[in-house]
Amino acid sequence: xxxxxxxxxxxxxxxxxxxxxxxxxxxxxxxxxxxxxxxxxxxxxxxxxxxxxxxxxxxxxxxxxxxxxxxxxxxxxxxxxxxxxxxxxxxxxxxxxxxxxxxxxxxxxxxxxxxxxxxxxxxxxxxxxxxxxxxxxxxxxxxxxxxxxxxxxxxxxxxxxxxxxxxxxxxxxxxxxxxxxxxxxxxxxxxxxxxxxxxxxxxxxxxxxxxxxxxxxxxxxxxxxxxxxxxxxxxxxxxxxxxxxxxxxxxxxxxxxxxxxxxxxxxxxxxxxxxxxxxxxxxxxxxxxxxxxxxxxxxxxxxxxxxxxxxxxxxxxxxxxxxxxxxxxxxxxxxxxxxxxxxxxxxxxxxxxxxxxxxxxxxxxxxxxxxxxxxxxxxxxxxxxxxxxxxxxxxxxxxxxxxxxxxxxxxxxxxxxxxxxxxxxxxxxxxxxxxxxxxxxxxxxxxxxxxxxxxxxxxxxxxxxxxxxxxxxxxxxxxxxxxxxxxxxxxxxxxxxxxxxxxxxxxxxxxxxxxxxxxxxxxxxxxxxxxxxxxxxxxxxxxxxxxxxxxxxxxxxxxxxxxxxxxxxxxxxxxxxxxxxxxxxxxxxxxxxxxxx
Amino acid sequence: xxxxxxxxxxxxxxxxxxxxxxxxxxxxxxxxxxxxxxxxxxxxxxxxxxxxxxxxxxxxxxxxxxxxxxxxxxxxxxxxxxxxxxxxxxxxxxxxxxxxxxxxxxxxxxxxxxxxxxxxxxxxxxxxxxxxxxxxxxxxxxxxxxxxxxxxxxxxxxxxxxxxxxxxxxxxxxxxxxxxxxxxxxxxxxxxxxxxxxxxxxxx
Numbered sequence: 086x087x088x089x090x091x092x093x094x095x096x097x098x099x100x101x102x103x104x105x106x107x108x109x110x111x112x113x114x115x116x117x118x119x120x121x122x123x124x125x126x127x128x129x130x131x132x133x134x135x136x137x138x139x140x141x142x143x144x145x146x147x148x149x150x151x152x153x154x155x156x157x158x159x160x161x162x163x164x165x166x167x168x169x170x171x172x173x174x175x176x177x178x179x180x181x182x183x184x185x186x187x188x189x190x191x192x193x194x195x196x197x198x199x200x201x202x203x204x205x206x207x208x209x210x211x212x213x214x215x216x217x218x219x220x221x222x223x224x225x226x227x228x229x230x231x232x233x234x235x236x237x238x239x240x241x242x243x244x245x246x247x248x249x250x251x252x253x254x255x256x257x258x259x260x261x262x263x264x265x266x267x268x269x270x271x272x273x274x275x276x277x278x279x280x281x282x283x284x285x286x287x288x289x290x291x292x293x294x295x296x297x298x299x300x301x302x303x304x305x306x307x308x309x310x311x312x313x314x315x316x317x318x319x320x321x322x323x324x325x326x327x328x329x330x331x332x333x334x335x336x337x338x339x340x341x342x343x344x345x346x347x348x349x350x351x352x353x354x355x356x357x358x359x360x361x362x363x364x365x366x367x368x369x370x371x372x373x374x375x376x377x378x379x380x381x382x383x384x385x386x387x388x389x390x391x392x393x394x395x396x397x398x399x400x401x402x403x404x405x406x407x408x409x410x411x412x413x414x415x416x417x418x419x420x421x422x423x424x425x426x427x428x429x430x431x432x433x434x435x436x437x438x439x440x441x442x443x444x445x446x447x448x449x450x451x452x453x454x455x456x457x458x459x460x461x462x463x464x465x466x467x468x469x470x471x472x473x474x475x476x477x478x479x480x481x482x483x484x485x486x487x488x489x490x491x492x493x494x495x496x497x498x499x500x501x502x503x504x505x506x507x508x509x510x511x512x513x514x515x516x517x518x519x520x521x522x523x524x525x526x527x528x529x530x531x532x533x534x535x536x537x538x539x540x541x542x543x544x545x546x547x548x549x550x551x552x553x554x555x556x557x558x559x560x561x562x563x564x565x566x567x568x569x570x571x572x573x574x575x576x577x578x579x580x581x582x583x584x585x586x587x588x589x590x591x592x593x594x595x596x597x598x599x600x601x602x603x604x605x606x607x608x609x610x611x612x613x614x615x616x617x618x619x620x621x622x623x624x625x626x627x628x629x630x631x632x633x634x635x636x637x638x639x640x641x642x643x644x645x646x647x648x649x650x651x652x653x654x655x656x657x658x659x660x661x662x663x664x665x666x667x668x669x670x671x672x673x674x675x676x677x678x679x680x681x682x
Numbered sequence: 683x684x685x686x687x688x689x690x691x692x693x694x695x696x697x698x699x700x701x702x703x704x705x706x707x708x709x710x711x712x713x714x715x716x717x718x719x720x721x722x723x724x725x726x727x728x729x730x731x732x733x734x735x736x737x738x739x740x741x742x743x744x745x746x747x748x749x750x751x752x753x754x755x756x757x758x759x760x761x762x763x764x765x766x767x768x769x770x771x772x773x774x775x776x777x778x779x780x781x782x783x784x785x786x787x788x789x790x791x792x793x794x795x796x797x798x799x800x801x802x803x804x805x806x807x808x809x810x811x812x813x814x815x816x817x818x819x820x821x822x823x824x825x826x827x828x829x830x831x832x833x834x835x836x837x838x839x840x841x842x843x844x845x846x847x848x849x850x851x852x853x854x855x856x857x858x859x860x861x862x863x864x865x866x867x868x869x870x871x872x873x874x875x876x877x878x879x880x881x882x883x884x885x886x
Contacts (some may be wrong), residue, residue, distance in 0.1 A: 153788055159778060236782050261788035263839025311763030335837055337795035344838040377840035593811065595822045663811040670813055670822050 133301040139315070140256060141293030144322030146270055148331040149366070155284070156377070158259040158621055161239045161252050163204070163230040167218040169249035170196075171296035176615065179246050187426065188561050196247050203241045204231045258284075264375035264382075265335045265570035268389040269327065269368060269490070269543055272376035282387060285323060290555075293322035307333035323549040328542055333357065336661040337369035341637070344654045345371040347375070348645030354391050354522045354638045355654050357662055358530050361629045363539030363559070365488065365523065366665075367658070392488065395496040395519040396640070399605025401623050402515030405528060406465045407449055407577060409476040412570040415467045418450045418577050418678050424460040434506045439604065450577050451680035454584045456487065456602060458514045465513035468565040470501040474653045479565040480528035481538055482520050487559045489544030515605060522621075526636035529623050531563075532578075533631035536571040538563045575599050579628045580678040590652040591624060593659060595613060595670035600624030600655070602648060605641075620647035622655045627671040633662050797835035798857055802847040806832055848861040 117125070126613050175193030180186070193215075197208035210493045211230065213471035218228040230250070234242075239252060240572040258273045271282020279285045296319030301312035337355045350371075357367040368391045374382040388394075410416035424447040427437035438457050444579040452460030465473065477483065483498030504512070511517035520528075531538030540560035547555045566574075578599030583592055591598055603621035606614040621638040625631045637654035662668070686759065800807075812823035846854035 156785070156788070158785060159781065226845060236778055259785060259841065261785060261841055262792040263794055264837050265839075266795060310760075332793055337799075338837045339797075339833075339835065343833075346836075371838075375838045375840050378838070381838070381840070589876035594824055595811070595813070657809065660809045660811055664809070670811075 091426065094635075098413045107629070113621055130301070133303075134299045134312075135302055136297060136299045139296035139298055139317075139319040141295050141319040142292040142321040143256065143258065143277075143293065144324050144550075145554060146287075146291070146327065147268070148334075149326065149328050149364075150330065151326075152262070152331045153434075154262055154266055154327070154331065155258060155260050157256045158220055159254050160233040160235070160257045161254050162232045163234060163239075163242055164251055164253060165215065165230050166249040166251070166380065167215040167225045167226055167228050168223075169226070170215050171219065172249075177248055178447070185486045188662050190266035191247075191493055194247070199245050200230065200242065200247070200250070202235065203238060203245070206231065226656050238593050238594045240614065251293045258311035258376075260376040262331060262335075264373050265331055265338065266327070266329055266373075267376050268370050268373045268387075268391070269329065269597075270376055272374065272379050272387075274379075282490060283327065286489060287325045287544060287547060288324055289320045290549075293550065294320040296320070311637060313409045321537070321550040323547050325547050326545045328359075328366060329368065330366050330665055333367045333661055333665045337367040339659050340654050340657045340661070341369045341371050344639060344650040348639060348642035348647055348650045350639045350643070350647060350650065351641040352386075352390070353640065353650070353654070353656055354636075356391055356522050356526045356636045357658060358523075358526050358541055358636075360533040360634055361624070363527070363530060363541050363562075364545070365541050365543045366633075366662070368523070368543065388492075391522050392486065392493045393521070395494050395521045395524070396619055397519050397605045397607055398515040398525050398621060399516070399619065400458075400514055401525055401601050401621050401636075402518070402528075403453055403456065403461045403513070404532065404574060404578065404601050404623075405476060405480050405482075406473065407453060408532060408570055408574045409468060409473060410449065410464055411573050412566040413468060413472065416449050416464050418440050418573060418580075420449050420464070421446055421681055422460065422463050423447075424452070424457055426459065426465060428459045428462065430462070430466065430510065431506050434510055436507075436510060445682040447682040448679050450580050450584075450678040451682065453577055453601060454680045455580050456585075456604075458640060462510050462513050467509075470504060470509055474498075474501045476565070477512070477518070479538070479563055480531055481524055481540070481563070482518060482528065486521070486523055486527065486541050487508075488523065488541050488558070493523075494521055496524055499672050515603060522636050522638055524665070525621070525623060526634050528565075529625055529634045529636070532571050532574050533625045533634055534571070535568040536564055536566040538565050575625065575628055575631070576678060578625060579675050580680070583675050583677070584680055587622075587652055590649060591656050591659075592620070593626075593656065593663070596626055596659075596668075597628040597671040597673070597675060598624055598626040598659070598664070602652070605649060615641070617641040621650045622648070622651045624655050624657055624659065627668065628675075631673055632666070633659075634670050635659055781826075792839055792842070793837050794837055794839040795842055795845070795847075797837075798842070799847045801832050801834050802820070802849045802855060804832060804850050806830055 094311065124255075143157045145153055147153055170193055176190050177193075177196075178188040179191050181189045186579075194208060197211040197215075200206070200211055201208050214228050220224040242250060243252070256277070258277055260267070260270065260272075267282075269282055271284035272280060273284060274280045275518075279288055284291070296315065296317045296480070298313055298315040298317075300314070301309045303309060316360075337357060341353045341355040353371040354366065355367070355369040358365050368389070370386065370390050372383050372386040374387045379387065411418075423444050425444045426440070426442045427435065429435040436458050438459055440455075447455065447457060447460045449464055451457070452464060477498055483495055485495040486493045498512075499508070501509075506516075508517035527538060527541045530541070539562045542557065542559040544557045546557065549555075576599075578601060579597060580589060580599075581601055582598050585602075587602060591600065600623055602620075603623070605619045605621065607619055609615045619638055619640045620642070621636065623634065623636040625634050635655050635658050637651045637658065639650040639654070641647075642650060806827055806829065808825075808827035809825065810824045812821055812825050814821055842857065845857060847857050849855045
């Protein structure tokens with residue numbers, strides 16, 4: 086037995102060594118492949134992978150028919166790598182033609198010249214960009230060549246096949262319809278930050294959520310194909326639908342620009358509201374901003390002045406006083422009074438009519454037809470101040486509209502305890518109180534809609550990227566007066582159009598129109614009133630079944646009749662509205678009311 | 683002998699005793715060992731004698747084959763990845779072109795562009811609403827236009843800058859030509875309000 090012991094011992098030792106070595110390797114293998122696998126893969130990927138933000142697309146703003154008013158466009162930035170441009174003495178190789186393999190050597194200077202031809206820069210300028218970047222940092226890998234180039238330029242630069250020239254895209258806001266609705270849509274400023282209008286107020290709906298993806302790239306910066314991993318999908322912004330009609334909005338802007346120019350007025354506004362729904366189908370201001378080119382517009386005309394610039398409305402508010410009288414039952418259209426041309430009801434309270442006349446018999450209708458301040462005040466003093474104030478509030482005066490813009494003025498209406506004696510009478514004919522043109526039009530919308538005021542709206546819905554539609558909230562309808570009162574008041578408004586001097590200016594054959602003019606004094610900011618006026622007209626048509634309210638205001642004309650301009654604006658806008666919404670002609674005819682004289 | 687318990691070692695004693703009476707005849711002389719030739723093995727046992735070279739070659743061949751297949755698959759997959767990337771890029775480029783074209787359509791369809799082109803063609807807007815009453819074929823409203831003057835577009839649109847319009851002869855003309863002229867005319871036409879005291883003669 087002594088013969089085999091050493092043989093077995095050696096064998097055993099060898100086996101042991103092998104087993105020990107194998108187990109060491111196995112343990113290390115398990116540790117690498119199983120235990121720290123995730124961490125190591127992550128580390129390796131992080132050295133190769135480049136995270137990229139997938140930008141989300143900002144939502145569109147569209148009109149009531151889906152026409153695009155604001156949308157997002159792609160713009161491209163061309164950037165170069167200064168370090169790589171000067172590598173190898175600035176030489177690189179380019180495939181000579183499409184099919185072959187032959188390459189041609191191109192120097193950096195030649196490349197600069199080729200680029201310059203496309204972008205409009207000189208070769209020296211481009212060389213200066215490269216050298217300047219390298220002077221600041223010899224390892225500089227990035228410098229902008231030209232920002233915000235369009236697709237054609239991009240394709241031309243790409244065709245040059247220069248390896249150190251790369252491109253990045255970013256989004257820019259575009260407004261294909263220019264200044265149409267520009268006051269409502271708003272615009273963006275630096276870095277596409279929204280600054281006004283619906284762009285600001287509905288930013289939450291329009292903004293999407295960015296996504297993220299990563300790709301792996303080699304040492305020379307080339308992306309490895311198939312290595313893109315989308316970590317998070319981008320969610321695009323939603324679409325905001327407005328209530329305005331693009332073509333009618335253009336038409337009303339055209340009309341008001343024309344009229345303001347004709348009479349050299351300071352400003353003009355024109356608003357069209359749908360009676361049944363309170364939707365604003367057109368809201369025009371003169372010189373509205375073109376969101377594509379904000380700097381070109383007058384700085385005072387960049388906001389939605391129809392919503393933020395209240396003014397004293399004047400005689401158009403006589404309608405509210407008349408409606409309040411009829412609703413309270415203290416007067417009817419035929420109630421008669423003897424009206425002088427000036428009145429001093431209380432000490433230090435005096436006012437007069439715009440025309441001189443002797444004491445004349447005047448019905449309530451006549452007070453509207455002749456636009457008599459004295460007449461309406463004599464009737465109006467049958468109501469208490471509190472009652473008149475409540476009617477003004479019921480018609481929406483003194484309360485902010487919630488149409489959908491970032492800022493909407495409430496106008497100025499003091500509560501009756503704060504009315505001095507003069508103001509107490511002035512409010513009966515629309516002085517001593519201020520309102521925006523939209524508020525005035527909305528008061529007439531109440532009368533036109535059987536006494537129910539539907540708060541005006543300019544933004545209809547927000548549609549998210551996944552299809553959810555949210556209706557915007559604008560306030561609850563308010564019953565300002567009874568339907569009978571509304572009908573009676575409409576009758577009186579029709580009498581104003583039929584019986585006064587304005588008939589030839591506003592009449593449209595086949596359509597019955599009712600409305601009221603207004604000539605209002607405005608404060609001069611120093612405690613007194615200006616000597617020029619804001620001329621307005623608010624009309625409702627067709628009277629027997631009102632569909633639309635149109636309000637026009639022309640301010641401080643220097644070279645013509647402002648009231649004629651306001652009436653013509655109304656007339657032209659009414660014709661445009663009839664064409665746009667295909668309103669059939671009126672039925673029935675006007676039953677004359679007695680004006681008293 | 684004691685050799686029976688060691689299987690490896692050749693038991694010469696056993697060999698020697700080729701006669702039947704091996705274990706019962708211890709008197710046989712150990713020196714007389716008969717060697718006889720071994721029988722040839724059965725043919726099927728030859729398989730176990732195949733040269734190990736062939737086995738090695740087969741194994742190496744299979745391993746090389748596996749490597750080759752793997753390499754081929756990798757190449758095919760990478761090639762597919764490059765193709766997919768190229769197609770993705772093509773799709774992206776086509777989408778960009780489509781977006782630019784649809785935005786061009788949007789701006790050309792804007793009311794300002796239509797009005798500018800209409801004005802350049804000499805079209806006059808007839809805004810009178812008119813309807814036909816079907817019961818008796820009466821036209822309600824006035825069909826004749828009120829003006830023969832072309833009204834220029836006065837609502838700006840910066841996206842239309844540098845885009846020409848088509849005039850009545852079918853030629854492309856600059857867009858702002860008519861507008862500038864109209865603006866100059868309008869400015870010169872509006873009367874200006876007199877400011878200050880009206881001049882009056884001295885009277886005695």
